[in-house]
Amino acid sequence: MPAPPPGDSPRRSPTPSPAPPQPKPGPPTTPISLPKPAPSAEAGKPSRPKRRRRRRRRGPRLPDRTIVFVGPMAAGKTSLGKRVARELGIPFVDSDAIIVRKHGPITAFFERHGEAEFRRIEAEVIAAELANSEVRILALGGGAVITESTRKLLAGHPVVLLLTTQEAVMRTANIARRPLLRDDPNAWGRIFEERRPLYEEVADVSYRTDRASKEQLARRVAQWARSFRKDTV
Numbered sequence: 461m462p463a464p465p466p467g468d469s470p471r472r473s474p475t476p477s478p479a480p481p482q483p484k485p486g487p488p489t490t491p492i493s494l495p496k497p498a499p500s501a502e503a504g505k506p507s508r509p510k511r512r513r514r515r516r517r518r519g520p521r522l523p524d525r526t527i528v529f530v531g532p533m534a535a536g537k538t539s540l541g542k543r544v545a546r547e548l549g550i551p552f553v554d555s556d557a558i559i560v561r562k563h564g565p566i567t568a569f570f571e572r573h574g575e576a577e578f579r580r581i582e583a584e585v586i587a588a589e590l591a592n593s594e595v596r597i598l599a600l601g602g603g604a605v606i607t608e609s610t611r612k613l614l615a616g617h618p619v620v621l622l623l624t625t626q627e628a629v630m631r632t633a634n635i636a637r638r639p640l641l642r643d644d645p646n647a648w649g650r651i652f653e654e655r656r657p658l659y660e661e662v663a664d665v666s667y668r669t670d671r672a673s674k675e676q677l678a679r680r681v682a683q684w685a686r687s688f689r690k691d692t693v
C-alpha cells in the first residue's frame with residue numbers, strides 16, 4: 461500500500477507526558493487590551509491547506525455555473541444534455557420544453573404567431589433560466605443564438621457546441637416537431653451555414669455527435685465540464 465501523503469495520516473492521541481511546572485504567580489499586572497483581529501470573511505472556514513485537502517478527496521469539482529448546450533437542430537442538445545446532467549448529478553433544463561409547457565407545441569406556435577414572436581419568447585425564457593444561479597445544464601433551441609441579447613448572456617457561461625451532419629439528421633431527427641424543417645428537410649444545411657459563425661462566437665468547446673455514441677460523448681463532455689472554468693463573471 462502506498463504511504464499516505466504527508467498530513468493525511470490518522471491522528472494519534474498524544475502520549476501522556478509529565479505535567480509541566482506551574483508558573484509562579486507574578487506581580488499584579490494592568491490588563492492590556494489587545495486589538496481584536498478584524499472579523500474576516502474567512503471566519504469559520506477551514507484554513508487553506510485543510511480546504512485544499514478536502515477538495516482533493518472529493519475529486520474534480522462540479523462546474524460553478526449553468527453549462528449551456530447550443531448547436532443546430534437535431535444535433536443532440538436535448539438528449540445529450542440530459543445524459544451529461546445525469547453524469548454530473550445536476551439538474552437539466554431545456555428552453556424549448558419550457559416554451560412548450562407555457563405556450564403549447566412549437567410548430568403550432570410558429571403557425572399562429574410567427575418566428576419573430578417565438579424568438580422574443582425564447583430569449584425571455586433563456587434570460588430567466590440563466591439568471592438562476594443554480595448549477596445546471598441548459599439546452600437551447602437551435603436558433604437561440606440568433607438573438608444578440610442571448611449571445612451576450614452566453615459570454616458568462618461554459619458553452620458546449622454540438623455539431624452533426626445533414627445526413628445524420630435525416631436519420632435521427634423528428635422533422636414534424638421542427639417547423640423549420642417540415643416543408644424542406646434539406647433546409648438544415650443552409651440554416652446551419654447561416655448560423656455557423658454565431659455558434660462559433662459563443663462556444664467554448666465543440667463535439668460532433670454523429671461520430672460517437674451518446675454514452676461516450678456524455679462522459680467526455682462531463683469530464684470537460686469538470687475541469688473548465690470561464691474567467692468572465
Ligand SMILES: Nc1ncnc2c1ncn2[C@@H]1O[C@H](COP(=O)(O)OP(=O)(O)O)[C@@H](O)[C@H]1O
Nearest residue numbers: 533534535536537538539540632669672673674
Ligand atoms: N451521439 C449522439 N448524441 C446525441 N444524440 C444522438 C446521438 N446519436 C443519435 N442521436 C439522436 O439524435 C436525436 C437528437 O435529437 P435532440 O436531442 O432532440 O437534438 P436537439 O435538441 O439538438 O435538437 C435524438 O433522437 C438522439 O437520440
Ligand SMILES: O=C(O)C1=C[C@@H](OP(=O)(O)O)[C@@H](O)[C@H](O)C1
Nearest residue numbers: 532533534556601602603638639
Ligand atoms: O433551429 C431552430 O430555429 C429551432 C430549433 C428547435 O430546437 P432544436 O434545436 O432542439 O430542434 C426549436 O427551438 C424550434 O423548432 C426552432
Ligand SMILES: [Mg+2]
Nearest residue numbers: 537538556601
Ligand atoms: Mg432540443
